Amino acid sequence: MDGLLVFGRTGQVAQELARLAPGAIFMGRDQADLTDPAACGRIIAQTDCRAVINAAAYTAVDKAETDADTARLVNAEAPAAMAQAAATKGVPFLHVSTDYVFDGSGDLPRDTDAPTAPLGVYGATKLAGEQGVEAAGGQWAIMRTSWVFSSHGANFVKTMLRLGAERDHLTIVADQIGGPTPARDIAAALLVMAGQMIADPAKGGLYHFAGAPDASWADFAREIFDQRGLNCEVVDIPSSDYPTPARRPLNSRLDCSRISKDFGIARPDWRAGLAQVLTNVKESS
Numbered sequence: 001m002d003g004l005l006v007f008g009r010t011g012q013v014a015q016e017l018a019r020l021a022p023g024a025i026f027m028g029r030d031q032a033d034l035t036d037p038a039a040c041g042r043i044i045a046q047t048d049c050r051a052v053i054n055a056a057a058y059t060a061v062d063k064a065e066t067d068a069d070t071a072r073l074v075n076a077e078a079p080a081a082m083a084q085a086a087a088t089k090g091v092p093f094l095h096v097s098t099d100y101v102f103d104g105s106g107d108l109p110r111d112t113d114a115p116t117a118p119l120g121v122y123g124a125t126k127l128a129g130e131q132g133v134e135a136a137g138g139q140w141a142i143m144r145t146s147w148v149f150s151s152h153g154a155n156f157v158k159t160m161l162r163l164g165a166e167r168d169h170l171t172i173v174a175d176q177i178g179g180p181t182p183a184r185d186i187a188a189a190l191l192v193m194a195g196q197m198i199a200d201p202a203k204g205g206l207y208h209f210a211g212a213p214d215a216s217w218a219d220f221a222r223e224i225f226d227q228r229g230l231n232c233e234v235v236d237i238p239s240s241d242y243p244t245p246a247r248r249p250l251n252s253r254l255d256c257s258r259i260s261k262d263f264g265i266a267r268p269d270w271r272a273g274l275a276q277v278l279t280n281v282k283e284s285s
Contacts, residue, residue: 001191003050007032007040007082012150013096014055016187025049032056034074037081044085051092051194054079055187057126061100062245064121075125080132087138092197092204094190099146099178099210101127104249107177109214111255112144112206120246130206141193141204143186143259146252147211147220149273150183151280156217160224161281164232174218174236178252179210182273189265196263203262208254211270223271227278 001021008014009028018026025047032040034056044052058064058074079095086093100123101116118124133140149157163170189209197203215223218236225232239248259265 001195003048004194005044005047005049005052007034007052007054008056010153011055011057012148012153012155012183013186013190015152016150016184017053017055017190019184020187021191029056034078035070037073037077040078041081041085044082044089049091050198051094052082052086053094053190053194054082055096055190057096058122061120061122064125065245068121068125071121071125072128075122076128076132079129080136083133083136083138083140086140087136090138092139092141092194093133094141094143094194094197095129095133096186096190097130097142097144098123098126099144099252099254100249101130101144102249102252104176104251106251107253109253109255110208110251112208112258119249122246139197139201139204141197142206143190143193144206144208144254145181145186145210146178146254147180148183148186149180149277151277151284156220157224157274157277158281160221161228164225164228164230167232169233169235170221171235171237171241172218172221173239173242174216175238176248176250176252177214177216179212179214179254179267180220180270180274181209181211182268182270182277184276185211185268185273189259192265193263205258205262207259207262208256209259209265210254210256210267211273212267214253223274227275
C-alpha cells in the first residue's frame with residue numbers, strides 16, 4: 001500500500017506488514033524513539049502519508065512490572081502523540097492493542113464494550129494508550145488482539161519447537177483460554193482496515209481480532225507438536241503452578257463480530273496459520 005507509514009520494523013506484526021506492503025515507510029527504533037512521544041508526532045507531521053499504523057509496543061509483560069515508566073512512554077504516551085499528529089494531518093491512525101486490558105474473569109468472549117480492568121502494568125499502559133488514541137479525535141481504529149505468533153521474533157511457537165525437540169514432556173498452563181493469532185493475519189487485517197478507512201472517513205473505532213478456535217496454551221502446544229511431528233507429551237497445569245511477576249488473564253476470549261460487520265474481516269483459523277509458520281521456520285533453518 002502506497003502512502004502508509006508504519007511505526008515498528010522488527011516486531012512480529014511489523015515484519016509481516018513489510019512482507020505484505022513493501023512500499024510502506026517503516027520506522028524502527030533507530031529512527032523513531034518511542035520514549036520520545038513528541039518526536040514520534042513530528043515524524044507523522046513531516047511525512048507524506050495517507051494512513052499511519054502503530055505496530056510498535058513495549059511487550060515485555062513481566063519486565064513492565066519493574067519498568068513502568070518506559071512501558072507507559074511507549075505504550076501510552078507515544079500512541080497518544082501519534083494519534084494527535086495523525087488527527088492534525090487528517091489521516092487515519094490504526095493502533096494495535098491487547099487482550100490484557102481485561103481482567104480475564106468469566107468464560108464468555110469479551111466484546112469491545114466490556115468493562116476493562118487490567119491485571120498488571122503492561123495491560124494498564126496499553127489501556128491508557130487506547131484512551132489517548134480515542135481522545136485525540138480524528139479518524140482512528142484500535143485493534144485488540146491476542147497470543148501473537150509468527151516465524152520470527154520470540155513467541156510461544158518458537159519456544160515450544162525448541163523445548164519439544166529437547167524433552168519428552170512439558171507442563172503447560174491449561175486454564176488460560178484465548179485465540180492464538182498469526183501475525184500475518186493481523187497485518188493483512190490492518191491493511192484492509194487502512195484501505196477502507198482511507199476510502200471512507202466515517203470508518204473506524206474499537207475492534208477485536210483473534211484466531212479461532214479458542215484454545216488453552218496446552219492445546220496450542222499439542223497442535224504445534226502434532227503438526228511438527230514431535231513426540232513430546234503435554235501435561236496440563238493450572239496457572240498457579242507457573243507463577244510469573246505479572247498476572248495473566250485466564251479468559252482471553254474475544255468477540256470479533258464487530259470487525260467482521262464493519263470491515264468484512266473474519267477470524268482466521270490459527271491452525272492453518274501455524275502450518276504456514278512451521279513451514280517458514282523449517283525453510284529458514
